[in-house]
Amino acid sequence: MRNLLRRVRISVSVSALLALLIGLALTALVFASVRRVESHARTLQFKQEANLRINAVSGGLADAIEQLMVVNQLFNTFGVVEREQFRSFTAPLLARYPELQALSFQRLVSDAERPAYEALQRRRVPDFTITEFINERHVPAPRRPFYNVVEYIEPASGNGIALGLDTAAMTTYGDARSRSRRNGRVAATGLLSLVQYRGFHTGFLVLAPVYQRLAPQDTVRQRQRAVIGETAAVFRVGHLIHTLLGNARLLDQPGMSINIYASGSAQATQLAFSNGKAEPPSGATGALPVWLLYNYPAPVNAVFQVAGEPWFIEVAQQPRSFIDIRAGSWYALLGGLLSSLLAAAYIYNLVTRHSTIERVAGERTAALQFANLRLTEDLALRKRTEKALRLREKVIEVSANAVIICNAQGPDYAVEYVNPAFESITGYSAAEVIGKSLKSLHGAGHDQQNTEEISAALREQREGHVVLRNYRKDGSGYWNDLFIAPVRDEGGAISHFVVAQYDISAVMRFEAELEYQANHDALTGLANRHLLAERLSSAIAQAHRAGTELWVVFVDLDRFKFVNDTLGHEAGDAMLRVLGERIKGAVGEGDTVSRMGGDEFVLVLPGHPGDGDGLRVLQRIMDAVAEPLRIQAHEFFVTCSLGVAVYPADGGNADTLTKHADIAMYRAKELGRNTYQFYRPDMNASTLERLRIEADLRHALERNELVLHYQPQIDVKSGAIVGMEALLRWEHPVLGVVSPLRFIGLAEEMGLIIPIGAWVIRTACLQNMAWQTAGMGRLRMAVNLSARQFTGKDLLQSVTDALQESGLSPGCLELELTESMVMSDVENTITILRMLKQLGVHLAIDDFGTGYSSLSYLSRFPLDVLKIDQSFVRDIALGTDAAAIVVSIISLAHSLRLKVIAEGVETAEQLAFLREHGCDEVQGYFFSRPVGALEFASLMAHAPCTMA
Ligand SMILES: Nc1nc2c(ncn2[C@@H]2O[C@@H]3COP(=O)(O)O[C@H]4[C@@H](O)[C@H](n5cnc6c(=O)[nH]c(N)nc65)O[C@@H]4COP(=O)(O)O[C@H]3[C@H]2O)c(=O)[nH]1
Numbered sequence: 001m002r003n004l005l006r007r008v009r010i011s012v013s014v015s016a017l018l019a020l021l022i023g024l025a026l027t028a029l030v031f032a033s034v035r036r037v038e039s040h041a042r043t044l045q046f047k048q049e050a051n052l053r054i055n056a057v058s059g060g061l062a063d064a065i066e067q068l069m070v071v072n073q074l075f076n077t078f079g080v081v082e083r084e085q086f087r088s089f090t091a092p093l094l095a096r097y098p099e100l101q102a103l104s105f106q107r108l109v110s111d112a113e114r115p116a117y118e119a120l121q122r123r124r125v126p127d128f129t130i131t132e133f134i135n136e137r138h139v140p141a142p143r144r145p146f147y148n149v150v151e152y153i154e155p156a157s158g159n160g161i162a163l164g165l166d167t168a169a170m171t172t173y174g175d176a177r178s179r180s181r182r183n184g185r186v187a188a189t190g191l192l193s194l195v196q197y198r199g200f201h202t203g204f205l206v207l208a209p210v211y212q213r214l215a216p217q218d219t220v221r222q223r224q225r226a227v228i229g230e231t232a233a234v235f236r237v238g239h240l241i242h243t244l245l246g247n248a249r250l251l252d253q254p255g256m257s258i259n260i261y262a263s264g265s266a267q268a269t270q271l272a273f274s275n276g277k278a279e280p281p282s283g284a285t286g287a288l289p290v291w292l293l294y295n296y297p298a299p300v301n302a303v304f305q306v307a308g309e310p311w312f313i314e315v316a317q318q319p320r321s322f323i324d325i326r327a328g329s330w331y332a333l334l335g336g337l338l339s340s341l342l343a344a345a346y347i348y349n350l351v352t353r354h355s356t357i358e359r360v361a362g363e364r365t366a367a368l369q370f371a372n373l374r375l376t377e378d379l380a381l382r383k384r385t386e387k388a389l390r391l392r393e394k395v396i397e398v399s400a401n402a403v404i405i406c407n408a409q410g411p412d413y414a415v416e417y418v419n420p421a422f423e424s425i426t427g428y429s430a431a432e433v434i435g436k437s438l439k440s441l442h443g444a445g446h447d448q449q450n451t452e453e454i455s456a457a458l459r460e461q462r463e464g465h466v467v468l469r470n471y472r473k474d475g476s477g478y479w480n481d482l483f484i485a486p487v488r489d490e491g492g493a494i495s496h497f498v499v500a501q502y503d504i505s506a507v508m509r510f511e512a513e514l515e516y517q518a519n520h521d522a523l524t525g526l527a528n529r530h531l532l533a534e535r536l537s538s539a540i541a542q543a544h545r546a547g548t549e550l551w552v553v554f555v556d557l558d559r560f561k562f563v564n565d566t567l568g569h570e571a572g573d574a575m576l577r578v579l580g581e582r583i584k585g586a587v588g589e590g591d592t593v594s595r596m597g598g599d600e601f602v603l604v605l606p607g608h609p610g611d612g613d614g615l616r617v618l619q620r621i622m623d624a625v626a627e628p629l630r631i632q633a634h635e636f637f638v639t640c641s642l643g644v645a646v647y648p649a650d651g652g653n654a655d656t657l658t659k660h661a662d663i664a665m666y667r668a669k670e671l672g673r674n675t676y677q678f679y680r681p682d683m684n685a686s687t688l689e690r691l692r693i694e695a696d697l698r699h700a701l702e703r704n705e706l707v708l709h710y711q712p713q714i715d716v717k718s719g720a721i722v723g724m725e726a727l728l729r730w731e732h733p734v735l736g737v738v739s740p741l742r743f744i745g746l747a748e749e750m751g752l753i754i755p756i757g758a759w760v761i762r763t764a765c766l767q768n769m770a771w772q773t774a775g776m777g778r779l780r781m782a783v784n785l786s787a788r789q790f791t792g793k794d795l796l797q798s799v800t801d802a803l804q805e806s807g808l809s810p811g812c813l814e815l816e817l818t819e820s821m822v823m824s825d826v827e828n829t830i831t832i833l834r835m836l837k838q839l840g841v842h843l844a845i846d847d848f849g850t851g852y853s854s855l856s857y858l859s860r861f862p863l864d865v866l867k868i869d870q871s872f873v874r875d876i877a878l879g880t881d882a883a884a885i886v887v888s889i890i891s892l893a894h895s896l897r898l899k900v901i902a903e904g905v906e907t908a909e910q911l912a913f914l915r916e917h918g919c920d921e922v923q924g925y926f927f928s929r930p931v932g933a934l935e936f937a938s939l940m941a942h943a944p945c946t947m948a
Contacts (some may be wrong), residue, residue, distance in 0.1 A: 016348030023340020030336050043297040046127040046256075050300030050315030053250045055259055057273075057313055058304035060244030061235075064100060065186055065206050065307050067093045068233035071103055071206035072186070075231060079213045079680050080105070083124070083152055090154040099240035100233055101194060102202060104153040105210070106167055110146050117149070121164065130166050141166040148177070148229065167232075173205065179308065180207045182220045188307035191262045191270055194234060202272065204262055206233045206307045236263070241273040251275055255318030255824065264303055264310035278316035339764040402426065402501035404438065408486065408494045412437040413458055416496070423745040425503050427473030441470075457484045461494050467504070479508040523573055532594035532602055536654040537593070539606040543647055550647035551614055552654075553603040554661035555583065555621065558639040558673040560599035568825070571631050576888030578631075579638065582624035587617055601660060618642055618676050626674065639674035641665050648677045654850045666690070689735070694750065696732060697743055701755060705731050708763050709930035712939060713782065713901060713923045716915050721943050723780030723814070725903075725923060726764040728756070729877040748788050757789040758798035765806035765813060767933055772812070782814040782844060787821045792829070796835055803839065810840030814865065818846050826857050837862040844901070849885055859896055866893040870904020870924070876913050887917050894918065 044716070074081060074089055081089070090103045101322060109117045111931045114130060121128035130149050132141040138161065141147060143877050148168040153159045165172055172192035180187035186208040194201040207230045210215050241260060245251040257278035263270035289609035299316035396403050406413045415438055418430050426433075426441070433441060438458070440453065454572050455465025470480040481502040489495040519531035527535060536552065543550040564572030576599065583601055584593045592604040594929030605617060625640040639766070643664025651657040664679040671677065700706055710724040730738040747753040768781040789795060803810055815836060822829040822845065833843055844865035845858075849872050875882030893900040902914045905924030914922055928939060 002446070005250040016344045017067075019347040020340050020344035023336065023343045027333060027340050029334040031329050036842060038329050039297075046297045046315075046317045047300050049250075049256065051251065051302075052248070053245060053315050054246045054300070054302045054304065054313050056244050056250055057260060058240055058302075058306075058311075061240070061304075061306050063309075064097055064235060064240055065188070065233070065640060067097060067100060068103065068206050068208050068231055069186060070107075071233070072210060072231040075105065075210040075229075080107070080210070080228070087154055087156070088151040094155055097240070098565070099236050099243050100104075101236050102153050102155070102159045102162070102232075102234040102928020104150050104159075104162070104232045105229060106148045106232055107151045108227060108315070109149050111143050114143075114147060121151070125163060129673075130162050131164050132166050138165065141169070144168060151229070173207070176205065176207050176307075176309075177230065179276070180230060181209045181224055183215055183308070184211075184223045186307040188262075188309045190309075191237065191272055192241045194236060201236050202238055203234055203236045204272070204306075206235065207231070219375075237272045242275070245275065255928060257314075257316045257318070259314045259316070261312040261314075262306070262309070263312055265312050266314055267422070270312075272311070276318075278318035301520050311383075330469075339422055401503070402499075404433075404441065404499040404501070405487075406438040406497050406499065408458075408461070408496055410458060413439070413497060422501070425472070425501070426470070438497070444658065454482070454484060458497060461486050470501070478503050480504065480507040481507075521580075524577050524595050526580050526584065527592050527594035529594065529596060532592065532596075532604065532658075533654055535592040536604050536657070537860045539604050540652075540654060540657075543606060548606075549649075550649075550657075551603075551605040552624070552645045552647070552657040552661045553605060553618065553621075553676075554643040554645075554658070554665040555601040555603065555625075556641050556665050556669065557599035557625065558641055558669070560638065564599075574631050575629060575636070575638065578629060579625055579640075582627070583621050586620035587623040591617075602661065618644070622674065623674065641668035641673050642676035643668055643679065644676060649836050690746075693732075693738065693743055697730075697746055697750065697752060700730055700732075700743075700760060701752075705733070706756065706759065707731055707932065708760060709932055710767075710781075710936040711923055711930035712928050712936070712943075713921050714779070715921055715928050716911075716919055719778070721940060722921060723782060723878070724936065725782040725784075725816070725930070726760060726767075727784070728760055743788060748786055751788075753786045753788050754792055754794060757786060758794065758802075760784075761798055761813075762802040765802040765808045768812055771805040771806040771937065771940070772808075774936065774937070778809075778812060780812050780814050780842065781808075784846065785804055787818070789833065790817060790821045791825075794837070795832070799836065799839060799841065803841075811842065812916055813843035814844050814869065816844045816846040819848060819850065822861060823857065826860075830860055833862050850888055858892075863896070865899045865901055866896075868900060868902040868919070870902075873902050873904045873910055873914070873924070874906070877907070877909050883913065886914070886919075890914075890919050928934055 048057045070093065071086075071090060086105060094100055094103065107117075109130070118129055129145050130141045131138040133139075135880050143167075145167040146168055150162045150165045150167065153162050172189055174189050176187040176189040186206055189205040189207070191202050191204055194203040209223065209227050210229045210231060211223065211226040212228050216222040217226050242251065245258070253276065255276070255278060257276040259266065259271060259275075261267055261270040261274045262271040297318040299314050299318050301312065301314045303310050303312050305311070333670065382600070398420050399419060399421050402425050403417075404415055404422060405417040405420040406415045415433050415436050418428075418433055422433075423429055428441075439455065451466075451468065453464050453466040463483070466482050467483075468480055468482060469477050471477050481504040483500045483502075486494040487496040487498050502802055519528060521525065521528045539550055544769065555574075560572065564575075576595070580593070580601065582596060583603070587593055587603060587605065589608060590607050594602050594604075596602050603621075605614060621642065622640060623637055629636045629638055643661045643666065645651055645657045645660035645664060647657055650660045660679040660683075664677040665898075667683050668675045668677040677683075696705075707729050708726045709725055709729050712721040713723040713725060714720065715722045728740045729745070730740075730743055732738050744753070747756050764781045764783045768779060772778060786793070799813070799815070802808075803813065822833070836843060842864040843862060845863060846867045847869040848866045850869045866889060868886055872882040872886050872889070875887055877883075890900045899920045900918075901921040901923060902910075902919050903923045905914065905922040905926045906910055907926060910924075911922055911926060931939065
């Protein structure tokens with residue numbers, strides 16, 4: 001802003017200055033022009049004035065000299081006149097020209113004529129003698145050839161002394177005499193001091209020759225011969241010129257000087273007249289130069305002839321102030337200056353005014369623009385506010401949550417607005433609720449617990465938050481997450497309350513769902529471990545309070561693994577779901593059925609003290625589970641084993657009771673399954689043993705506690721030993737020899753079966769190779785594979801390694817697989833079997849007939865042997881289906897070109913039946929129990945063997 005103002009001021013100053021400069025320039029121009037005209041006029045005037053004086057002087061002198069010529073004419077016409085004549089003739093002339101000091105006639109007298117002449121003159125003047133003037137005294141003139149003697153001189157008074165004066169020797173005459181005589185004209189002398197008057201006078205002489213009458217005068221010679229004298233006039237030159245100029249009123253002009261020289265130039269010695277002073281102005285006048293203030297015309301000079309002699313006249317004008325003479329230029333100057341100043345001032349004023357107007361206009365415009373901007377901003381703000389309000393209104397309108405606005409007037413807090421979401425959530429229209437009490441909307445008429453918080457928030461005029469159950473117009477309830485907040489008006493007073501209601505029924509449902517999921521088994525929907533713990537704890541507490549008994553029942557499905565492994569997990573899951581439902585249906589309302597994972601269920605039966613009802617419940621559970629089960633069009637028969645722990649006798653807390661129930665369940669399993677067992681403290685020992693086995697199994701391999709026993713396989717036709725099955729034994733340092741049935745399952749669970757299985761294959765191969773090397777013949781070694789081992793990625797490698805390491809022929813190794821192993825994932829099984837088959841090993845299906853096998857799949861497997869499960873063999877003689885099954889299996893195997901081996905042959909009858917129906921090989925206690933390597937070798941030594 002300051003810069004702007006500075007710029008404006010500068011531009012204003014420049015404009016004014018420009019105007020001033022132009023004005024001054026014009027003024028200077030006008031001034032110079034006027035001054036020039038004035039100067040010119042003045043110079044002209046001066047010239048005129050000078051010329052007037054020059055003319056007056058030259059003309060006057062000419063006139064004066066003319067008087068002499070008149071006298072001279074007298075002499076030349078009449079010859080030498082008498083003295084009296086001369087006096088009378090010159091008297092009027094002298095009267096008219098008082099400046100004419102003397103008129104004289106000088107006669108040319110030769111020396112010869114001197115005496116006569118003096119004598120003649122003495123007649124009239126007694127003492128007349130020719131004299132000369134030396135040292136201011138008249139003395140007789142010395143002799144000289146010629147004398148020019150003043151014979152007449154008028155006026156006599158004052159001039160009488162000059163009579164008889166010989167002027168021939170007077171230098172003052174100069175050559176004027178000779179010139180006049182030669183030319184026959186008047187001639188003037190230069191300036192000379194006049195002696196006729198007292199005092200100092202400057203004058204000049206004018207001579208005019210007087211010739212002898214009638215003598216020829218045409219040539220110089222003639223004129224020199226004819227000359228007899230001359231007339232002379234003596235002028236007091238100063239007086240004469242003064243008179244001339246004075247008469248013409250041309251004297252004493254202020255500031256004008258007239259200098260007249262009796263010479264052609266301004267020679268100081270020849271200054272004949274001087275009048276006035278024309279001194280130049282002194283250098284400068286103040287700060288202004290002279291030329292500016294003064295007119296300074298050049299002096300006017302002229303040369304004029306006085307009796308044939310050049311005279312010089314100089315008329316000078318003292319510089320005159322223009323103010324004195326003509327003030328026009330000054331007026332012009334002053335006027336111009338004034339005009340310029342006025343114009344500059346005017347422009348300055350105009351521009352300043354314009355600038356001021358512009359500035360003011362600019363300021364006002366800026367102010368207006370600012371105001372406009374503010375207005376625009378205000379409008380924009382208002383628009384934004386309105387837009388925001390509209391948006392908020394819209395948001396409220398379209399909000400999925402209910403919004404209620406009520407006034408702050410208690411006790412009703414009348415509803416003033418509800419949004420459409422409120423209408424759709426509650427089923428009440430706006431018209432139905434507007435004007436009604438806010439409290440009536442929140443479950444009035446229903447049993448509500450949290451409305452007090454709303455009342456408190458309204459009463460205390462503060463924010464509030466509450467979750468409550470609201471009811472729709474149709475009476476249905478929903479969960480409402482309600483926020484209430486006061487709304488203040490512009491004065492800060494609370495005028496309204498806004499209530500936002502979120503229908504959180506879905507959230508509540510979700511939470512309930514989460515809670516349900518957190519507490520229930522996803523597969524069966526039964527209580528899970530977490531809920532079981534809660535229920536059991538509360539049941540224990542309740543039983544404790546009531547002093548009653550409480551049963552905890554551990555249920556484990558028998559052979560579930562088989563179904564799961566055979567039909568896959570989906571079938572297993574379906575089975576669990578069905579059986580879970582059945583178990584639940586078998587217990588009472590207040591009982592809890594939970595699933596612990598896998599095929600284990602834990603039940604809490606609080607209301608069944610030892611009144612016999614509890615045992616009925618257990619039986620109902622077993623019966624329910626044992627009912628035929630149909631899954632994927634197949635019918636199964638599943639049983640379960642139950643263990644029961646009783647509070648408070650078997651434990652005071654949930655963990656102990658559950659653990660003891662689990663132990664009892666194991667005992668039931670050991671007892672042959674499909675039964676129940678109540679916990680007894682001595683059961684703890686076997687459980688502890690299991691735990692110890694688990695711990696020791698981890699080190700069994702590295703401690704070389706595992707050994708293989710071998711059971712011979714006999715060819716039915718020849719009775720020769722053709723092979724053997726390797727059966728694992730754990731020679732526990734404390735427990736003694738542990739059956740694989742006790743630890744194979746554990747080894748599977750613990751993942752130890754992979755290294756153990758690899759060890760078995762390697763050991764079996766090495767042993768077989770050792771025996772063969774020892775000459776026991778080419779025997780086939782059968783090795784059991786576990787399910788986990790079969791599907792494990794290391795199987796192929798461990799078999800290959802074992803064969804390579806031992807050098808055993810692959811055809812001397814037979815891998816036994818169970819039905820469940822191969823049927824769980826047929827395609828994968830085929831792949832694995834083919835790879836194994838490519839190695840050259842034999843493949844056998846173990847325990848065939850106990851599980852579910854699809855014959856169509858069976859045909860696709862590259863098998864060599866079917867091994868009839870010993871349970872069928874055992875029952876052959878019992879007249880059950882077993883014999884038929886065995887026959888079918890042998891027939892089936894042969895149709896698939898597979899060898900059949902029957903295991904568990906204990907009697908000769910069984911052997912006879914098998915032989916009769918074409919069974920290829922047999923294995924069992926009838927021939928030999930599984931024995932150690934040494935024993936097997938001695939066995940072989942007594943019984944010939946070959947591999948068929
Ligand atoms: N009652 C009766 N039993 C007879 C008779 N002849 C043989 N046995 C027994 O029947 C079982 C046959 O083995 P398995 O069915 O493969 O059943 C085996 C097999 O599934 C598994 N097993 C044994 N060794 C291994 C092994 O090295 N690896 C794997 N994965 N499992 C093995 O442990 C199971 C049990 O093995 P063992 O206790 O050795 O029990 C053996 C054997 O001693 C008989 O005439 N009457």
